[in-house]
Amino acid sequence: MMDYLKYCLVLNLVLSSVSYAAPVAGRRLIKRKMQPHINVLIGKELESVLISGFDLKRKFHTNKSTKQFKGRKSIKFNCLGFANKNIGRLNKPLLLASLKSGTGLLTVNRNKYQGELLVVASHNESSCDLINQVPLESYLSSLLAKEMNSSWHVEALKAQAVAARSYAIHKIESQQVSRGYGYDVFYDLESSEKHQVAGSFLDTTRKTEFATRSTRGEVLVDNRGKLKPIFFHASCGGKTLKPSQVWANKVYGYKGVPCRYCLTNKKRRWNKEISQKRFNGFLRWAKRKGHLKKSLSVGQKSWSQVRIASDRFRNRQIRMYLGRKQFIIEKNHLRRYFGRVVMPSNFFKFVKTKHGYFAKGQGNGHGVGMCQVGAFALARRGWGYKKILAHYFPNFRLKKNY
Ligand SMILES: [Zn+2]
Numbered sequence: 001m002m003d004y005l006k007y008c009l010v011l012n013l014v015l016s017s018v019s020y021a022a023p024v025a026g027r028r029l030i031k032r033k034m035q036p037h038i039n040v041l042i043g044k045e046l047e048s049v050l051i052s053g054f055d056l057k058r059k060f061h062t063n064k065s066t067k068q069f070k071g072r073k074s075i076k077f078n079c080l081g082f083a084n085k086n087i088g089r090l091n092k093p094l095l096l097a098s099l100k101s102g103t104g105l106l107t108v109n110r111n112k113y114q115g116e117l118l119v120v121a122s123h124n125e126s127s128c129d130l131i132n133q134v135p136l137e138s139y140l141s142s143l144l145a146k147e148m149n150s151s152w153h154v155e156a157l158k159a160q161a162v163a164a165r166s167y168a169i170h171k172i173e174s175q176q177v178s179r180g181y182g183y184d185v186f187y188d189l190e191s192s193e194k195h196q197v198a199g200s201f202l203d204t205t206r207k208t209e210f211a212t213r214s215t216r217g218e219v220l221v222d223n224r225g226k227l228k229p230i231f232f233h234a235s236c237g238g239k240t241l242k243p244s245q246v247w248a249n250k251v252y253g254y255k256g257v258p259c260r261y262c263l264t265n266k267k268r269r270w271n272k273e274i275s276q277k278r279f280n281g282f283l284r285w286a287k288r289k290g291h292l293k294k295s296l297s298v299g300q301k302s303w304s305q306v307r308i309a310s311d312r313f314r315n316r317q318i319r320m321y322l323g324r325k326q327f328i329i330e331k332n333h334l335r336r337y338f339g340r341v342v343m344p345s346n347f348f349k350f351v352k353t354k355h356g357y358f359a360k361g362q363g364n365g366h367g368v369g370m371c372q373v374g375a376f377a378l379a380r381r382g383w384g385y386k387k388i389l390a391h392y393f394p395n396f397r398l399k400k401n402y
Pocket of ligand 1: 235236237238239259260261262263371373374
């Protein structure tokens, strides 16, 4: 207890002397032939952080002091206290401390992490973000168990390792997340479905480690040799999509390819009913966001008279008519509004019913890039990972980055 009080005192002293100049980012340039480290956001908006390990080494970045602790030790960071004292003074996230241990493993909430843990005070938030800085290949070995399944065929795991490595290195090199915020957020990607789901040390198995090691450094590049964001999803439902069919961004090199390999998946079909009232809520949202024609009046009560042009799975848009007026709805906007639970994929047919609408879909996920269930089925048929990747990314080739 005394130790902890003493620590809080030290932390407060250190933090009160913080300079609010732009924090030194310490970003990592990827040297060729060397394995990069990746910074993964593993916890956000935390009121406090408790990190445990053996022979901990703690560094405060605010005054560059380091301290070593012998034996087993837990260190708590009280983020709320810090923010209450300093709220409004930070205009960007601040790297407070980093920790590593003598054994190479650190524990947070019973999860074990390799590499270092970084504690960052959030921008204008009474909270901290927790970031794991880990060698990329270790990150991939644990990710395979989360993004696929460690019991899956090793060739499917290898294809996933290459896809996830390409995605991660593109994020590191482009600094896409920090550029999006306009300041350094100290991480390259989130461990969530938004980016890719990372595992912890205990998720790594011999098989995931083997799949990672045997594809070490391999990434997909376009025919100009450039790294691009390489996407993947659970199951496409019959055909993969190009990024521009789902999001606003165009990515050079992508091609939609047929995939009947995931159609044996029992969960491939889904049906969801959407009431007229909920659909009207969507229209109001779409109008507000500028996704609908300005001339379209969303306030009127004649929405139940809307007619819909016959829709097909492969259509990206739905044509609707209100009297003589035609308006277009993008399917990805419907999915964005209703969420992944109501609309598990972008591959669906939309029909009008007496009381509203019916979405009849196939697949799971955004549908862009590699279909994971399809890759698994192909690996079981004897396809190697290079052939699997060439099927889903016909305009990309493999390159050994390190
Ligand atoms: Zn598929």
